[in-house]
Amino acid sequence: MALAGSAIGLGNIWRFPYMVGQHGGAAFIIIYILCSIIIALPVFFAESLLGKTTGSDTIGALKKTVPDSPLMAEGGLAVLAAFVIVSFYSVVGGWSFDYFIRSCTGSFQGLQITEASQTFKAMTDSVWQPLGSLAVFLSLSGIIVAAGVDKGIGLFSKVMMPVLFIMILLIVIRSVSLPGASAGIEYLVKPDFSKIDGRAIADALGQSFFSLSLGVGCVLTYSSYMRKEENVFYSGIWTAIFDTVFAVLAGFAIMPAVFAAGLPAAAGPSLVYETLPVIFSQMGPVVPFLFFLAILIAALTSSISMMEVCVAWMVDQKKFRRGTATLCICCLAFILGCACALFPKVFNTCDFLTSNVFMMIGSFVFVIVVAWKLPKVDVRTQFTNYGTSKAAKVAFPVVWFSIKWLCPIAIVAIAITNLL
Ligand code: PHE
Numbered sequence: 001m002a003l004a005g006s007a008i009g010l011g012n013i014w015r016f017p018y019m020v021g022q023h024g025g026a027a028f029i030i031i032y033i034l035c036s037i038i039i040a041l042p043v044f045f046a047e048s049l050l051g052k053t054t055g056s057d058t059i060g061a062l063k064k065t066v067p068d069s070p071l072m073a074e075g076g077l078a079v080l081a082a083f084v085i086v087s088f089y090s091v092v093g094g095w096s097f098d099y100f101i102r103s104c105t106g107s108f109q110g111l112q113i114t115e116a117s118q119t120f121k122a123m124t125d126s127v128w129q130p131l132g133s134l135a136v137f138l139s140l141s142g143i144i145v146a147a148g149v150d151k152g153i154g155l156f157s158k159v160m161m162p163v164l165f166i167m168i169l170l171i172v173i174r175s176v177s178l179p180g181a182s183a184g185i186e187y188l189v190k191p192d193f194s195k196i197d198g199r200a201i202a203d204a205l206g207q208s209f210f211s212l213s214l215g216v217g218c219v220l221t222y223s224s225y226m227r228k229e230e231n232v233f234y235s236g237i238w239t240a241i242f243d244t245v246f247a248v249l250a251g252f253a254i255m256p257a258v259f260a261a262g263l264p265a266a267a268g269p270s271l272v273y274e275t276l277p278v279i280f281s282q283m284g285p286v287v288p289f290l291f292f293l294a295i296l297i298a299a300l301t302s303s304i305s306m307m308e309v310c311v312a313w314m315v316d317q318k319k320f321r322r323g324t325a326t327l328c329i330c331c332l333a334f335i336l337g338c339a340c341a342l343f344p345k346v347f348n349t350c351d352f353l354t355s356n357v358f359m360m361i362g363s364f365v366f367v368i369v370v371a372w373k374l375p376k377v378d379v380r381t382q383f384t385n386y387g388t389s390k391a392a393k394v395a396f397p398v399v400w401f402s403i404k405w406l407c408p409i410a411i412v413a414i415a416i417t418n419l420l
Helices: 002-007 010-022 026-054 058-065 070-104 113-125 128-146 149-176 182-189 198-211 218-223 232-260 268-281 286-316 322-342 344-373 376-383 390-419
Strands: none
Touching: 002 149, 002 218, 002 232, 002 286, 010 026, 010 070, 010 198, 010 232, 010 268, 010 286, 026 058, 026 182, 026 198, 026 218, 026 232, 026 344, 026 376, 026 390, 058 070, 058 218, 058 286, 058 344, 070 113, 070 128, 070 268, 070 286, 070 322, 070 344, 113 128, 113 268, 128 149, 128 286, 128 322, 149 182, 149 232, 149 286, 182 232, 198 344, 198 390, 218 286, 232 268, 232 376, 232 390, 268 286, 286 322, 322 344, 344 390, 376 390
16 A cells, blocks of 8 residues: 555646646557556566565665665665655645645635636745645655654555545546536547657656656665565556556546536646646535545655655664654755745756656666576565465566566666657
8 A cells, every 4th residue: 555655646646647638648548558567567576676675775775786886876866866856746745735725715616717827826936835835745744754664654555545546536426427528538548549659658658657656766665664475566566556547547537527628638737736626616615625635645645655765764774763864854855845846947857857867767777686686586586475476477577578678678768768
């Protein structure tokens, strides 16, 4: 549940639907699912294996597996990347907190599209409002992380993930039953491959990495807390299934409503904060409340996983106490988060650097270490839980081929496409 919580986040509810909108609907969803199965899932297995077998934080895991190799530097980069992501991600998390409060006070009732755009602009342009929401969001994440891996992160994820699924299902039911919703449903199920180009494929692959939280040590750190009998293969498969089902459900919660209201599907990043409040405001006070609460919970379960990467490093390597480490990370993330909230350039640079550079380098190093530095027999033994998992045994040759060849090639290819 915690791994699913890390994976399911703003990437699913905010990024995925607008990318589907920009890249022509169903065809993009199909490409996304293929990328997740063929490339992202094997990267997940590699990162998870490193965490489970070493039982260490990101830096510790690389110290144990590739000591004296320059690849070890990736450990530091991953912690830095997790820190940078948590800083700008919490800014968007803060917006969802702000919108959640507005939905509680009923301020979306009767909203028009121009007012919605003004509300969003006024919020992001103001100085104190985003900083206040950022502080609240970071504090909420900090409280959960400081409470510990079992009593904080584990408990929060176990309780909140089912709640999240129920909420999104309720919104889907409401959205698809609106008059005029069928055009939106058709958009999500009828593929138009003419919209698919190199950019769309690179975006689908990049989105699958972002959505599964790959390359920044979140999967590695959470997997280091797995029990021996737990299986990297099954946890990976379930995380990918939950994550993809949730992203598609978010698409069905949003697109039919957008089409029913006759608003543009390709609105881009503003879809969730400008277009949706207008549509949901026409559905009574409950739908916006449920939707922004869902975004807030999803954002929290992801931000705690990034914070945990940094906290685990401070606790394991620097011998800080958990509470002190969490407080330090929250304060530092608040400083960088303020810069992201106030200067769009800083926000965009952090977003670009982490998704297009750091996550790619991290994923590349994790697959190289597992497939090219560790003995194949050891990887097979760990992957199949000492030969006890039949399904993992059957899947191993395919997974191994992907980790060894397909993943490194695909990562280099998207990195080049993204940087061009
Ligand atoms: N997977 C998260 C989402 O979809 C984002 C994330 C990225 C979380 C990297 C952790 C690490 O929103």
